[in-house]
Each structure stands twice: as C-alpha cells, then as structure tokens.
Amino acid sequence: MSAVLTPTTLDQALMLLAEHPDALPLAGGTDLLVRLRGMVPGSTPPLLSLARLEELRGITLEDAFLSIGAATSFSRIIDDPLINRHAPLLARAARTIGGPAIRNMATIGGNVRTGSPAGDSLPPLYLYGAGIEMASPAGRRVVPIGDFLLGPGRTALQEGEVITRILVPRAAPFSHACFEKIGRRRALAISVVSFAALARLSEDGTIAAIRMAWGSVGPTVVRLPALEAELTGAPVDRAAIEHLRNMVRRGVSPIDDLRASAEYRRLVAVNLAARFVEELRG
Ligand SMILES: Cc1cc2nc3c(=O)[nH]c(=O)nc-3n(C[C@H](O)[C@H](O)[C@H](O)COP(=O)(O)OP(=O)(O)OC[C@H]3O[C@@H](n4cnc5c(N)ncnc54)[C@H](O)[C@@H]3O)c2cc1C
16 A cells, blocks of 8 residues: 655645655546556555645636646536636547546546546647646746657656646637547447547638547547648538548558557548538538
C-alpha cells in the first residue's frame, strides 16, 4: 500500500512534490490505481492526493478563455453550462467516457496526463486549441496541447510540476460540430477510433472554417492542417470528398492491437471524416 500525502493547498502540494520527487499525483485514480494494482507491495511510490485542492477545481469564464480546473470530473463537465456554451464538443466527448461511476471520479487533468491516444477529451481539446497550465515551485507555464502530448503516455510535464488548469480560448461559435466514438461495444468501451470536427459555412455554402481531429489512429491525436486549408473556401463536390478520403488514408498511422486492426481503423477514420464533410453539403 502506498503512502498518501494529502495537501490542502496547491503551494503545499508543490512543496510535498519537491520533497518527494517520486510521488505520483492522484486525482480520480481511475487510471493510476489500475496501473499500481500489479506492483509488488512495498515497491509503490507515494501518492499525492489532489482531492483537497480547491485551486484545481471548477470552471470559470475569463476574458480570453474558459478555465477548467484539472481536477474537475467529467460528470461536472457534462452538466456545466459554460462548457456546454463555449466548448460543447468537450461535453459531448465526456458523455462517452466509461460509465457513470467512472465519469464521477475521472478528471480532465488525469485524462490529459495519461496521454492515451484513445483519451476522449483530447480530440476536442485539440480542436479548441487548448492550453495546459502547469505549476511548480518556479511558477506557472502554459503549453499548447499539441506540444504537451509527445506520444502514448509521454507528455511535457516535468518533475515537480502539477497540471492546474485546462485553458480553452474563447472563439466565435461553429455552426457544425461532431464527436463520434467507435468502440467494440456500444457502451463503456475505450475507443477504436474517435473523430471530432468543427465547421462554419459561408453564405455561398463553401466552408469558411473547418477543424478535424482523430483519436486512436496515431501515437497522439492526428490533425491534418493541409487538408483543412484545402477544404476552406473550396466547393465540397465529389472530387473534394475523394481527395479528402485519400488525404485521411495517408495522414493517419494506426496500429493493429487487440481491439482492432490498423486497416479497419484507417477505413473508419476515412469514413467518419467523409461523412462529416458530406453532411456539410446538405
Ligand atoms: C472502466 C474504465 C473505463 C474507462 N473508459 C474511458 C473512456 O471511455 N475514455 C477515456 O478517455 N478514458 C477512459 N478510462 C480512463 C480514465 O478513466 C481516464 O483517463 C481519466 O480521465 C483519468 O483521470 P483520473 O482523474 O482518474 O486520473 P488518475 O488515475 O488519478 O491519474 C492518471 C495519471 O495522471 C496523473 N495526474 C492526474 N492528475 C494530475 C494533475 N493534475 N497533474 C499532474 N498529473 C496528474 C497521475 O499521476 C497519473 O499518472 C477508463 C478507465 C476505466 C477504469
């Protein structure tokens, strides 16, 4: 059984982390406790509980961004009016995470730090251009999510740092939004492929802005900025859809694993994007 450190303020937490550099921050525990289960008793590192840190909770609207405490649970995110207004895709993605008991415990900071290619909050956070705020005794810094996630389970978080908040820049609303998660079962499943997209149409029916992101088809979330640029301002005709299919097929790099083959994942990634763009025509 690990020793559990229970700070009541962020400053105290950072001090304890400096004193115990091997300590692991514990938020909802839905990833961490599963990971520690297999470890030899006595060999487990101390846990730094984030449960009492008010600074890591809550959702507020600032001038330039929506600020989400790292220890905010997905149940809270689903119901929050600010999230539903300013980052509705995040609420949609949160609804697909685990079952109700997992969503009550699991936090957005834990999801980001776990850095799984299948992490469901990640594609929406990429589309919204979220920043990850971290604190250490040296101060705070914010890193764009695309620079924070370096590979499966690998992030830019440094020793002695804690994720404090997720910052979602305020932006003009999009007219079309989609979050699709394909799993092996209809419910409670980790995604085989996920797809998130936002778009805004011009008055002439062309695409004024489009953002797309795929989960579980690469070491981190996949974005295809060249494809987004090509679709912007162009008519969405058959040739454009065929071109999109080719670009997505080449742009994703899924692997075979127990849940699905790489080829199946590639096909689903292509079809989800093509369907979203075809629906914009309608
Ligand atoms: C049955 C089950 C179903 C699941 N289904 C899904 C699913 O559908 N979709 C999905 O995306 N995930 C799913 N997960 C994974 C998990 O629930 C999520 O990744 C969750 O968001 C992790 O958050 P947590 O608060 O429980 O993190 P924890 O388990 O507490 O921590 C996870 C990691 O993050 C670190 N950490 C946590 N908070 C911070 C912080 N503030 N600063 C620095 N490091 C921190 C911990 O040290 C640890 O390394 C599932 C898990 C289970 C057990």
